[in-house]
Amino acid sequence: MExxxxxxxxxxxxxxxxxxxxxxxxxxxxxxxxxxxxxYCRLQLIREQFAVFVCSTTxxxxxxxxxxxxxxxxxxxxxxxxxxxxxSFSVLGLGDSSYLKYNYVAKKLHxxxxxxxxxxxxxxxxxxxxxxxxPEATISQWMTQLLGHLKPFLPQSATPHTQVYS
Numbered sequence: 001m002e003x004x005x006x007x008x009x010x011x012x013x014x015x016x017x018x019x020x021x022x023x024x025x026x027x028x029x030x031x032x033x034x035x036x037x038x039x040y041c042r043l044q045l046i047r048e049q050f051a052v053f054v055c056s057t058t059x060x061x062x063x064x065x066x067x068x069x070x071x072x073x074x075x076x077x078x079x080x081x082x083x084x085x086x087x088s089f090s091v092l093g094l095g096d097s098s099y100l101k102y103n104y105v106a107k108k109l110h111x112x113x114x115x116x117x118x119x120x121x122x123x124x125x126x127x128x129x130x131x132x133x134x135p136e137a138t139i140s141q142w143m144t145q146l147l148g149h150l151k152p153f154l155p156q157s158a159t160p161h162t163q164v165y166s
Contacts, residue, residue: 001153002031004048006040008055008067008105017139024081024143029155037070044048048087050121052146053109058066058093061101071105074112085117090149092142096129103128 003025007018018034029144037053058064062154063071091113093106103126110124125142127135 001050002033003150004040004051005032005034006037006051006053006067006070007034008037008053008056008064008070010064010066012054014054014056014064015068016093017092019053021052021054021146023145024147025150028147028150030153037067039066040070042070042073045087046083051087051089053089053091053106053113055091055105055109057099057101057103057105058157061104063105068103072107073092074109074116079116081115082117084113087104087118088121089113089118090120090124090125090142090146092127092139094127094135094139095159098130102126122146 005018005022005025007014009015009018015036022032022034037055055067058065064151066151091110093103093109095103095106106124106126110120114120122142122145125138127138129135131137
């Protein structure tokens with residue numbers, strides 16, 4: 001099994017989190033291709049078994065530049081409602097609750113993946129810059145839960161590392 005990590009990042013924060021996740025997943029022995037959503041061949045998504053999406057929201061609820069084409073693809077009305085039936089996924093949103101459309105992109109992405117038949121393995125995670133512990137409070141907990149979910153798929157000799165590395 002491999003864990004595909006796709007990110008949408010305007011300022012680099014979502015990319016940093018995605019790359020940190022990639023390092024932690026690789027420590028378990030699983031393959032973990034990681035790339036911006038627009039670099040990924042969108043047509044391959046129907047063949048994926050497990051994908052993780054890390055995305056931020058920019059401006060007034062807009063998706064980052066490096067996920068616009070991916071997002072347009074997912075919004076196609078021609079996609080059947082079971083197009084992603086074999087996909088298990090998790091979404092982590094990075095945002096700031098002082099904005100009206102806090103984590104709007106992550107919420108829309110999670111909902112659209114479900115509409116296309118994909119199965120969430122964790123509840124939607126929304127990291128908040130305004131949280132008294134910062135976004136790291138949500139990010140660390142989410143990563144630990146995600147690695148725990150992957151445990152049954154790990155090579156026999158590997159166990160997930162639960163220590164948080166920044």
